[in-house]
Amino acid sequence: xxxxxxxxxxxxxxxxxxxxxxxxxxxxxxxxxxxxxxxxxxxxxxxxxxxxxxxxxxxxxxxxxxxxxxxxxxxxxxxxxxxxxxxxxxxxxxxxxxxxxxxxxxxxxxxxxxxxxxxxxxxxxxxxxxxxxxxxxxxxxxxxxxxxxxxxxxxxxxxxxxxxxxxxxxxxxxxxxxxxxxxxxxxxxxxxxxxxxxxxxxxxxxxxxxxxxxxxxxxxxxxxxxxxxxxxxxxxxxxxxxxxxxxxxxxxxxxxxxxxxxxxxxxxxxxxxxxxxxxxxxxxxxxxxxxxxxxxxxxxxxxxxxxxxxxxxxxxxxxx
Amino acid sequence: xxxxxxxxxxxxxxxxxxxxxxxxxxxxxxxxxxxxxxxxxxxxxxxxxxxx
Amino acid sequence: xxxxxxxxxxxxxxxxxxxxxxxxxxxxxxxxxxxxxxxxxxxxxxxxxxxxxxxxxxxxxxxxxxxxxxxxxxxxxxxxxxxxxxxxxxxxxxxxxxxxxxxxxxxxxxxxxxxxxxxxxxxxxxxxxxxxxxxxxxxxxxxxxxxxxxxxxxxxxxxxxxxxxxxxxxxxxxxxxxxxxxxxxxxxxxxxxxxxxxxxxxxxxxxxxxxxxxxxxxxxxxxxxxxxxxxxxxxxx
Numbered sequence: 001x002x003x004x005x006x007x008x009x010x011x012x013x014x015x016x017x018x019x020x021x022x023x024x025x026x027x028x029x030x031x032x033x034x035x036x037x038x039x040x041x042x043x044x045x046x047x048x049x050x051x052x053x054x055x056x057x058x059x060x061x062x063x064x065x066x067x068x069x070x071x072x073x074x075x076x077x078x079x080x081x082x083x084x085x086x087x088x089x090x091x092x093x094x095x096x097x098x099x100x101x102x103x104x105x106x107x108x109x110x111x112x113x114x115x116x117x118x119x120x121x122x123x124x125x126x127x128x129x130x131x132x133x134x135x136x137x138x139x140x141x142x143x144x145x146x147x148x149x150x151x152x153x154x155x156x157x158x159x160x161x162x163x164x165x166x167x168x169x170x171x172x173x174x175x176x177x178x179x180x181x182x183x184x185x186x187x188x189x190x191x192x193x194x195x196x197x198x199x200x201x202x203x204x205x206x207x208x209x210x211x212x213x214x215x216x217x218x219x220x221x222x223x224x225x226x227x228x229x230x231x232x233x234x235x236x237x238x239x240x241x242x243x244x245x246x247x248x249x250x251x252x253x254x255x256x257x258x259x260x261x262x263x264x265x266x267x268x269x270x271x272x273x274x275x276x277x278x279x280x281x282x283x284x285x286x287x288x289x290x291x292x293x294x295x296x297x298x299x300x301x302x303x304x305x306x307x308x309x310x311x312x313x314x315x316x317x318x319x320x
Numbered sequence: 321x322x323x324x325x326x327x328x329x330x331x332x333x334x335x336x337x338x339x340x341x342x343x344x345x346x347x348x349x350x351x352x353x354x355x356x357x358x359x360x361x362x363x364x365x366x367x368x369x370x371x372x
Numbered sequence: 373x374x375x376x377x378x379x380x381x382x383x384x385x386x387x388x389x390x391x392x393x394x395x396x397x398x399x400x401x402x403x404x405x406x407x408x409x410x411x412x413x414x415x416x417x418x419x420x421x422x423x424x425x426x427x428x429x430x431x432x433x434x435x436x437x438x439x440x441x442x443x444x445x446x447x448x449x450x451x452x453x454x455x456x457x458x459x460x461x462x463x464x465x466x467x468x469x470x471x472x473x474x475x476x477x478x479x480x481x482x483x484x485x486x487x488x489x490x491x492x493x494x495x496x497x498x499x500x501x502x503x504x505x506x507x508x509x510x511x512x513x514x515x516x517x518x519x520x521x522x523x524x525x526x527x528x529x530x531x532x533x534x535x536x537x538x539x540x541x542x543x544x545x546x547x548x549x550x551x552x553x554x555x556x557x558x559x560x561x562x563x564x565x566x567x568x569x570x571x572x573x574x575x576x577x578x579x580x581x582x583x584x585x586x587x588x589x590x591x592x593x594x595x596x597x598x599x600x601x602x603x604x605x606x607x608x609x
Binding site for chain 3: 008009010011012013015016017018019020021022023025026029030032033034036037038040041042044045046047048049050051052084085092094101102104105106108109208209210211214215217218223226227230232234238239242243246247249250251252269271272274275276282285286287288289290295298299301302303304307308310311312315
C-alpha cells in the first residue's frame with residue numbers, strides 16, 4: 001500500500017440503507033431553483049449598459065478621438081505596436097525567461113492600424129470630397145520621414161488642442177495634410193460612419209468579427225472612462241465586477257487577486273504570470289486526490305464530523 | 321439596480337456589496353447545511369434498520 | 373391465477389395476445405461486450421437506485437442536484453435566447469426577462485457548484501477509487517468558467533466590450549489569442565451556445581454516472597459494517 005493508493009474504505013453497499021427517491025429529489029431541487037430564478041429575474045432584472053460606439057466617443061471627446069487616430073496613423077498606438085497575434089510589433093508582448101508563448105503562436109489576426117483604422121476609411125470618405133482626396137494624395141506621395149515629422153508635430157500640438165463646436169482646434173503649425181485628414185476622420189466618426197466602416201473594412205458584407213473597431217475603441221480613453229465609472233478597472237478588482245448593483249463573477253476572485261499584489265502588480269508580464277499561476281493552481285485542484293497533505297486536510301480539520309454526525313453517533317452507540 | 325453599487329475597501333481588497341452578499345450567502349448556506357438536521361429517516365425506522 | 377396474464381413467455385393470457393420471448397443475449401462481439409460491461413458496472417438498479425446508505429442524511433448532499441437544477445435553467449433560458457438571436461433581449465422586454473432568467477440561473481449555478489465542491493472537499497469525496505469523479509468535477513468547473521466568459525463577451529453591451537478588450541491581453545500573453553479571439557463575436561458566440569454547453573452536458577452526465585457506479589463514498593474513518601466492532605482497516609482512506 002503506497003502513498004499513491006491508500007487502503008480502501010468500506011463498500012457503501014455494506015451499510016444499512018434507507019429509502020431514497022432520487023427523481024423526487026431532483027424534482028424538488030428543480031422546484032426550489034425555479035422559484036428562486038423566477039423571483040430574482042422578476043424582481044431584479046439583469047444588467048444591460050449600452051455599448052460604447054466610435055460615434056459617441058468622437059462626439060463626447062473629439063480631442064481624445066483625434067489624438068488616438070493620429071497615434072494609429074503614426075504607428076505609435078498600443079494596437080499599432082502590439083505584436084502577435086495582431087502584427088509584428090513588440091509593445092505588448094509578454095514572456096517569462098525562456099517562455100515566449102505569445103511570439104511562438106505568431107500573427108493570426110492581421111491588424112494594420114495605419115490603413116485599417118485611418119487611411120482605408122478616409123479613402124472611402126474621400127469619394128465625394130475633393131479637398132480630402134487631395135490631402136490624402138499629398139500624404140501618400142510624401143516620404144516616410146516627412147510623414148513622421150508632420151505626425152510628430154501634430155501629436156505634440158494635440159496636447160494643447162481644444163474642442164469647439166465638435167471640431168478639434170490645434171495651435172498653428174506645419175502638419176501638412178494631417179490636420180484636414182484628421183478633421184475628415186472626426187466628421188465621419190461623429191456621423192456614425194466609422195463604426196460601420198471599421199467593421200466591414202475588408203469589404204465584406206457579412207461580418208461578426210469586431211477586432212478592428214474594438215481595438216481602435218480600446219486605444220482611446222472614452223471606453224476606459226466609462227469602464228472606470230462602472231468599477232470595471234483591473235485595479236478596482238474589475239474582473240469580478242458587474243455594472244450597476246448586480247453581482248459579478250465572484251468565482252474569479254483568486255484570478256484577479258494576484259493582479260493586486262506584488263510581484264504581479266508591477267510586472268510588465270503580469271498577465272502571463274497570473275495565467276501561469278492559475279494554471280498551476282487549477283492543476284493542483286484537479287490532482288487533489290493524489291497530492292499528500294492537500295488531500296489530508298479534510299482529515300486534519302474534521303468538518304466531516306458535522307456532515308456525518310448522525311452516523312458517528314450511531315456507530316458510537318452501536319459499539320457500547 | 322443600474323445605480324453604482326457600494327464598494328468596500330480592506331487593505332488591498334476592494335469588493336462590491338453584491339459580490340460580498342453572494343459570498344456571505346454561500347458561507348451561510350454551507351454552515352447551515354452542516355448544522356441543520358436532515359429530515360426523514362432520522363434514526364431509520366425499524367423496518368429499514370432490519371432490511372439491508 | 374397467481375401470475376398475471378401474459379407475463380410468462382408464450383402465455384396467451386385472457387386477451388389472446390402473446391408476449392414474445394426476448395432474443396437470447398450473446399456475450400461475444402462488440403455489442404455483447406459493451407452490454408455485458410454495462411450489466412456488470414451499471415445495471416439499472418445502480419443507475420436508478422431506490423435506496424441509499426443511511427449516512428447520506430445531510431444537507432451537504434443536496435448541493436450537487438441543486439447545481440444540476442440550476443444548469444437546467446441555464447440551458448433552457450439559453451435555448452430561448454439563442455432561438456430569437458443575440459439582439460433580441462436588447463429590444464424586447466420578454467427577451468430581457470429571459471436574459472434575466474439566464475443571468476440569475478448562472479449565478480445560482482456557480483453558487484451551488486462551489487458549495488458542492490466545498491462539501492466534496494471536506495468530505496474527501498475522491499476516496500476509494502473516486503478520484504476520476506473528482507477530476508471530472510474540476511474539469512466541469514473550469515469549462516464552466518470559460519463558458520461564462522464567452523457568455524459575458526456575447527452580451528453585446530458595454531460589459532462585453534470591456535471584458536473583451538481587457539481579456540485579450542491575458543489570452544494573447546499565453547499564445548492562445550492566435551486561435552481564440554475574444555474580439556471575434558461570431559467565434560465567442562458559437563463556442564458559448566453550442567460547443568461549450570455540449571461539453572458541459574456530456575461531462576455532467578459522465579459525472580453523475582460515475583457517482584452512481586461507485587455509490588456515495590463512506591464517511592471518513594468508517595469501519596466496514598461487516599467487520600466485528602472495534603476492528604478498523606489497516607489505514608483508513
